[in-house]
Amino acid sequence: MKGISSNDSLPPSRERPPVVVIAAAAVAAGLFLLPLLGLLIRTPWTRLGSVLTSDTVLDALRISLLSSVTAAVLACILGVPLAWMLSRYEFRGRQALRSIVTLPMVLPPVVGGVALGSVFGRGGFVGGPIESGSGLLLQFSFWGIVLANTFVAMPFLVITTEAALNAVNRRYEAAAATLGASGPRVFTTITIPSIWPGLKAGIVLAWARAFGEFGATLTFNGSLQGRTQTMPLAVFVELSDDTDAAIAIAIIMVAVSLIVLTSLRDRWWNPS
Amino acid sequence: MMVTVFAAASLTDAMTELADEFMMDNPGYDIELNFGGSATLREQLLAGAPADVFAPADEATMEEVESLIAGHPVVVATNHLELAVPAGNRHGVTTLADLARDDLVVGLCARGVPCGDLAAMLLDHSGVVAAPDTEEPNVRSLLLKIENAEVDVGLVYRSDVIGSNGSVQSIDLHEGIDLQNRYPIATMDDAANLSAATAFVEFVASDAGANVLETYGFGRP
Numbered sequence: 001m002k003g004i005s006s007n008d009s010l011p012p013s014r015e016r017p018p019v020v021v022i023a024a025a026a027v028a029a030g031l032f033l034l035p036l037l038g039l040l041i042r043t044p045w046t047r048l049g050s051v052l053t054s055d056t057v058l059d060a061l062r063i064s065l066l067s068s069v070t071a072a073v074l075a076c077i078l079g080v081p082l083a084w085m086l087s088r089y090e091f092r093g094r095q096a097l098r099s100i101v102t103l104p105m106v107l108p109p110v111v112g113g114v115a116l117g118s119v120f121g122r123g124g125f126v127g128g129p130i131e132s133g134s135g136l137l138l139q140f141s142f143w144g145i146v147l148a149n150t151f152v153a154m155p156f157l158v159i160t161t162e163a164a165l166n167a168v169n170r171r172y173e174a175a176a177a178t179l180g181a182s183g184p185r186v187f188t189t190i191t192i193p194s195i196w197p198g199l200k201a202g203i204v205l206a207w208a209r210a211f212g213e214f215g216a217t218l219t220f221n222g223s224l225q226g227r228t229q230t231m232p233l234a235v236f237v238e239l240s241d242d243t244d245a246a247i248a249i250a251i252i253m254v255a256v257s258l259i260v261l262t263s264l265r266d267r268w269w270n271p272s
Numbered sequence: 273m274m275v276t277v278f279a280a281a282s283l284t285d286a287m288t289e290l291a292d293e294f295m296m297d298n299p300g301y302d303i304e305l306n307f308g309g310s311a312t313l314r315e316q317l318l319a320g321a322p323a324d325v326f327a328p329a330d331e332a333t334m335e336e337v338e339s340l341i342a343g344h345p346v347v348v349a350t351n352h353l354e355l356a357v358p359a360g361n362r363h364g365v366t367t368l369a370d371l372a373r374d375d376l377v378v379g380l381c382a383r384g385v386p387c388g389d390l391a392a393m394l395l396d397h398s399g400v401v402a403a404p405d406t407e408e409p410n411v412r413s414l415l416l417k418i419e420n421a422e423v424d425v426g427l428v429y430r431s432d433v434i435g436s437n438g439s440v441q442s443i444d445l446h447e448g449i450d451l452q453n454r455y456p457i458a459t460m461d462d463a464a465n466l467s468a469a470t471a472f473v474e475f476v477a478s479d480a481g482a483n484v485l486e487t488y489g490f491g492r493p
Contacts, residue, residue: 114416114420117420117422118420121420121422122377122421122422123420123421123422137377139377139422140377140405140406218408218409218413219413219416221406222379222405222406222407222408222413222417222423223382223406223407223408223409224404224405224406224407225407228406229407233409236409237382237384237385237407237409238384239311239312239315240309240310240311240312240384240385240409240410241311241383241384241385242384243315
């Protein structure tokens, strides 16, 4: 499928980049690396083992991984059709919808959680009737985390996927359709492979955002160890009690996300 | 003269009024307030944040910055936990034992946070095994959920109930257990203006200061 994707650019150059570029890139890299270094310096390495095997952290890790992966999958299932609509169809309110998609990125997550609560919470106009009708409670449950995670993470997927869809050379799709391929067939054999680099970047970004989600989850869904306490919530609770343990949990989060991202890198994350 | 005060989030309303009154009586003084969770403020101070006065929500937090304060801290207020329910008490909550009810969404503060530790002690003393649906990392996020009727019953500070302007109502605890946390205040050792900082601390600790704190639901020590 290499020929179809729009990746016709030259391979990376072996020449030396301009000094200005090196300088700016070094500052940018430093901005990422130095805080990580700072965290590593403060990490209580001798306690890492006992923190990692504590019930609190094992539970939180399980809940975080499950909820963030579920949210990334949901964001994909719901977000790709939305990106498809935004990219391919002209309809009233398209621009407005496009702006609304970025709302969760702009909104302080805590406010996002309050907003989710007023819809899906127990007093909300969706959550209230569901609870009184069926007794089901979304809030304070695992699915409440997934909801908050999906809310904050889906914009990353929609935006990258829409950009990828816009960059697709539509003549290939048209050609396949002319040759008799059905709509779904064109989508799965031509469109998806063409947008795959963008789509997988979107999935990774959405997962990472969901994994680190804190504010919306706390405000909407609360935190209960073993049931709804994710890693970021565990970090925050520990921060007011045992700073060392909080940093140890944060380091575990960094390690888990690095492991996930680097293991995906060869198959997924490497654009070439 | 500028005095920078780091104060516990639960003191927000009371300390703001205290600062206003102080500045009214003492023209030329400028009180700058910085509110946050006691632990957050403690971390900032230990990291070298410039402050002249520190007023956390419990004595344990003050002890951890002992090396940074001038003289001895003074306890200026007390606070205790109350059962709080959304206004109207639709679920008929009457005692601490209601915190064990399965049909209610129960909220507490997490252990390690002052209000959570106090709640754990209170429940321990009363022999109630609570069935929480959420353990919030600070009292404000718990209060918000009670205000929005998302949590049916929780344990929050009396001052929080008073400050919630009627959206939350408290249930008298007849258990007769007197557990409270005590709010100390102290000037910092490296205060930019020690005399101004001391003057403000003395005002907060005065009878007039106690009256203001009382109107916001705090007790006299």
